[in-house]
Amino acid sequence: MLAIENVSRTFSNGETGFKNLNLSVKKGEVIGILGTSGCGKSTLLRVLSGLDEHYDGQVKIDGESVTAVHEKIGMIFQEPRLLPWLKVRENIPFGLKSDEHKTEKALKYIESVGLNGFENHYPKDLSGGMAQRVAIARALVTAPEILLLDEPFSALDAFTKMQLQDLLLAIWQQYHSTILLVTHDIDEALYLCDRILILRGQPGEIYEELTIPKLKPRGRGDAELAKMKDQIIKLLDLSQINNK
Amino acid sequence: MMSVKATVVSTEVGQKSKKGFQVNATLKTAALGAVVPLILVIAWEYLSRTGVFPPHLLPAPSVICQSLMNMSAEGNLWGHIGITLYRLFIGFLIGTAAAVVLGAAVGYLKKAESLFDPLIQAFRSIPSLAWVPLFILWMGIGEPSKVVLIAVGVFFPVYLNIVSGIQSVDRKLIEVGKIYNFSSLQLIRRIILPASLPSFLVGLRSGLGLGWMFVVAAELMGASTGIGYLLVYGQNTYSPDLIISSIVLFAILGKITDSILKTFEAKALHWQDTIEKKA
Ligand SMILES: Nc1ncnc2c1ncn2[C@@H]1O[C@H](COP(=O)(O)OP(=O)(O)OP(=O)(O)O)[C@@H](O)[C@H]1O
Numbered sequence A: 001m002l003a004i005e006n007v008s009r010t011f012s013n014g015e016t017g018f019k020n021l022n023l024s025v026k027k028g029e030v031i032g033i034l035g036t037s038g039c040g041k042s043t044l045l046r047v048l049s050g051l052d053e054h055y056d057g058q059v060k061i062d063g064e065s066v067t068a069v070h071e072k073i074g075m076i077f078q079e080p081r082l083l084p085w086l087k088v089r090e091n092i093p094f095g096l097k098s099d100e101h102k103t104e105k106a107l108k109y110i111e112s113v114g115l116n117g118f119e120n121h122y123p124k125d126l127s128g129g130m131a132q133r134v135a136i137a138r139a140l141v142t143a144p145e146i147l148l149l150d151e152p153f154s155a156l157d158a159f160t161k162m163q164l165q166d167l168l169l170a171i172w173q174q175y176h177s178t179i180l181l182v183t184h185d186i187d188e189a190l191y192l193c194d195r196i197l198i199l200r201g202q203p204g205e206i207y208e209e210l211t212i213p214k215l216k217p218r219g220r221g222d223a224e225l226a227k228m229k230d231q232i233i234k235l236l237d238l239s240q241i242n243n244k
Numbered sequence B: 001m002m003s004v005k006a007t008v009v010s011t012e013v014g015q016k017s018k019k020g021f022q023v024n025a026t027l028k029t030a031a032l033g034a035v036v037p038l039i040l041v042i043a044w045e046y047l048s049r050t051g052v053f054p055p056h057l058l059p060a061p062s063v064i065c066q067s068l069m070n071m072s073a074e075g076n077l078w079g080h081i082g083i084t085l086y087r088l089f090i091g092f093l094i095g096t097a098a099a100v101v102l103g104a105a106v107g108y109l110k111k112a113e114s115l116f117d118p119l120i121q122a123f124r125s126i127p128s129l130a131w132v133p134l135f136i137l138w139m140g141i142g143e144p145s146k147v148v149l150i151a152v153g154v155f156f157p158v159y160l161n162i163v164s165g166i167q168s169v170d171r172k173l174i175e176v177g178k179i180y181n182f183s184s185l186q187l188i189r190r191i192i193l194p195a196s197l198p199s200f201l202v203g204l205r206s207g208l209g210l211g212w213m214f215v216v217a218a219e220l221m222g223a224s225t226g227i228g229y230l231l232v233y234g235q236n237t238y239s240p241d242l243i244i245s246s247i248v249l250f251a252i253l254g255k256i257t258d259s260i261l262k263t264f265e266a267k268a269l270h271w272q273d274t275i276e277k278k279a
C-alpha cells in the first residue's frame, strides 16, 4: 500500500530532517513511530502526505510515486489547525464533499469525541484539548484509507486519551485504514500498533523495528506489552535524552 | 466625589443581566465620546455670542443649525446630500470592484504579481489629485470624471490590503485544504477568502475614508450640485454658515458611513480572537 525506499529530506538550509528511511506498509497495518523530539517525525509525515515534495528517494502509494497529496491520505497535524471562522460543527465536516450527509456525520463525530454542547463554539472559545479533538474528528470523518497522525492525543488528559484511542481503533476496525501514528506515548503505541519504528539521532534514522503480534483490542495492563515497554525504553536510550 | 464614584461602581457590579450591562457600557462609551465635543460647542457658542468670534468669519453653532434647518426645509439640502452620496457610492463600488479583481490576482498568482504590481505601485506614487486635469480633459466636468476620480482614490487602499491579506494567509491553513485535495478555486473560496477578509475590510474602511476626500475634491472642481458645491457656493457668496454647515455635513455623513462598515466588520469578524472582543 505504502512503500518508502531510501527517503531522505534535506532542507534548503542544509539541515537534514531524517535520512535513509525504508519502510513498506501493508493495507490495514498500524505503524507507530517513536522517537525523540526533533528527529524528523513530523517531517516524515509531511513527506508521506505529499505536502512536502522536496524529498530524495521514492515514496509510493499503491505503486504510484507521490508528487502531490494523494486522495487516499488523511492527516491530523501536530497542531489543531482549525479554521477560526467556522464553528465546531462546520470545522468537522470541512473536508467532506458537499453531498455526504455533512451535518449528520458531524454530529455523530461531535458525540464520539465528547464535544456535545460545543457545536456552535468558535475555535477561539475552545481549550487546547478540545481544539485537538475537533481536529481529530475532522480527519476521521472523511474515513481516509491512509491516516497519518502526528501526536494526535498529546494535548489530552489520560481518560479522554483512552477514549479517543478506542475511537481510532473502532475506525480502524470499520474501515481497515492504514495508520501511521507518531507518538511520544509508548503505551499508546503498544496499545494500537502492529509495528513500531524507533527513530533515533538528528537527523533521524530507523534504529529498530518491533513487531507486536498480539491481536487487537489489547488489554491496557497486559504483561507482555509491559515487557516490550521496557525494551522500547532501553532502545530510546533515555539516558541520552535526559542530558540533552 | 469619591463617594459618588464608589456608588457608580457598585451599581454596575450589581448589574446581573449581561445584556443590560453591555448596553450600559456602550451608552457609557458613547456618552464619554460626546463630552469633549459638547464642551467645545458650548464654548464656541459662548465666544460667538460675546463677540470674540466675528460672525462674518465664524458664526455661532446655533446660526449654523438654523441654516441647516432652513435648507432642509427648502428641500434642496436632501438633493445635495443625495447626489454626493450617489457619487461616492458609485465611485466606491467601481474602485472596490477593480481592486478586488486585480488584488486577488496579484495576491494569489506570482505571475500576476510580477506583471502588474510594479505598474500599480508606480501609479500609486502619483498623488491622486494630479489626475484631476486629465480626467476633466477626457471626460469633461460631468459625472464620469468625478466618479472615476473617487474610484481611483478608493482603489489603492483596498488593493493594497487585499494583496497583503491574501499573501499573509497562514500556510498551515492552506495545507489543511491541500490535504483534502481542494482545487485552487476551493482553496480560494473556502480558505484564502475568509482568511483575508479582515484585511479586506480594513481596506474597505480606509478606501471609504479616501472616497470622502475625493468626493470633496471632485465637487470642488466644478459641480452644480452636491455638498462640495455648497462649499464653493458658500465661499463665493461670503456665507461662512453655509461653508461650516457643509463641513459639519461631511463630518456627520462620514461618521455614519464608517459606522455602517464598522458594524458590518464586527458582524463578519466575530470569530476573531482579538483583545477588543475578549469580554
Ligand atoms: N522547514 C524546515 N527548514 C529547516 N529545518 C527544518 C524545517 N522543518 C523542520 N526542520 C528541522 O528538522 C528537524 C526535525 O523536525 P521535526 O518537526 O520533523 O521533528 P519531530 O520529530 O516532529 O519533533 P517533535 O517530536 O518535537 O514534534 C528539526 O531539527 C527541525 O529543526
Ligand SMILES: [Mg+2]
Binding pocket: A041, A042, A043, A078, A150
Ligand atoms: Mg513533530
